[in-house]
Amino acid sequence: MEATWCGKIAKSLVIFGSGIALSACAYAAFRYWKRRDPKSIDEGFEDVSKLEESPEKRIIVLGLESAGKSTVLAQVTSGTNKNEDVKPTEGFNVTCLHSGNISLNIWEIGGSESVRKYWSNFLQDTDLLVFVVDASDLHSLPLAVKEVKTLLGDDRLTGVPILVLANKQDRPGAMSPEEVADALDVGSIPSSKHKVKVLGTQTHPNSQARHPSIAEVERVLLVMSGNN
Ligand SMILES: Nc1nc2c(ncn2[C@@H]2O[C@H](COP(=O)(O)OP(=O)(O)O)[C@@H](O)[C@H]2O)c(=O)[nH]1
Ligand SMILES: [Mg+2]
DSSP: OHHHHHHHHHHHHHHHHHHHHHHHHHHHHHHHHHHHOTTGGGTTTSOHHHHHTSOEEEEEEEOSTTSSHHHHHHHHHHSSOOGGGOOOOSSEEEEEEEETTEEEEEEEEOOSHHHHTTGGGGOTTOSEEEEEEETTOTTTHHHHHHHHHHHHTOGGGTTOOEEEEEEOTTSTTOOOHHHHHHHTTGGGSOTTTOOEEEEEOOOOTTOSSOOHHHHHHHHHHHHHHHOO
16 A cells, blocks of 8 residues: 555656756757847737847846745746735746836746756846845745855856845744845855846735835846846
8 A cells, every 4th residue: 555655656756856847948949049139039928029128137046935926927927926826836937027028037936846857957047136135034044045055156157146035024023135145145246257136025905005125126126137
């Protein structure tokens, strides 16, 4: 009986792992295809002439599971609270933010342990890395710090600016953005290697209003992704 269960669990893990690996492969193929023929993704998508002259930027959003990546992004891109619609991210999510003639393609990659090992497959050609931290979860902070250090050691991110969101500032005992910056040892990162900014953020769980920190994230995304 136990062996059957183990077999089922092992089978599920293999299927899930294959799904993520396939996503990563599909993503790599997408990047290759897009570089080969930049116009083809615009066809039937929107106002083609507008997109062709638009500078497109690619933003990767990482962070541990439940840090608030999807919730913050839903509010940044839609301007409304969509908490009821936010489901745990399996694999990755892509959203787009248009502002003036700039298009930000925002890739949120899941933060569970099984997905984190695929993060490195998504780092190529990144204009801005956003790392979301649950500032109220002191228990998970060392793991978040470890993941950021691993990312900083990846050559594909050299020169890429980093925006850290110290999220859930509304929660009692949440660390301030300055405390999160200290925990990440931001001061020791050479500015020639990465421009780093840490912002405190929070979402209003039961309200249609955007917290001012979300408007600030939108502004900083545009500034930082265009400045490298
Ligand atoms: N109190 C509070 N809860 C938040 C905040 N941001 C997200 N959450 C909640 O945290 C949980 C995980 O959010 P989610 O966006 O799915 O995290 P993700 O796994 O990083 O994408 C959800 O229940 C959200 O409603 C915040 O600023 N404050
Ligand atoms: Mg998510």
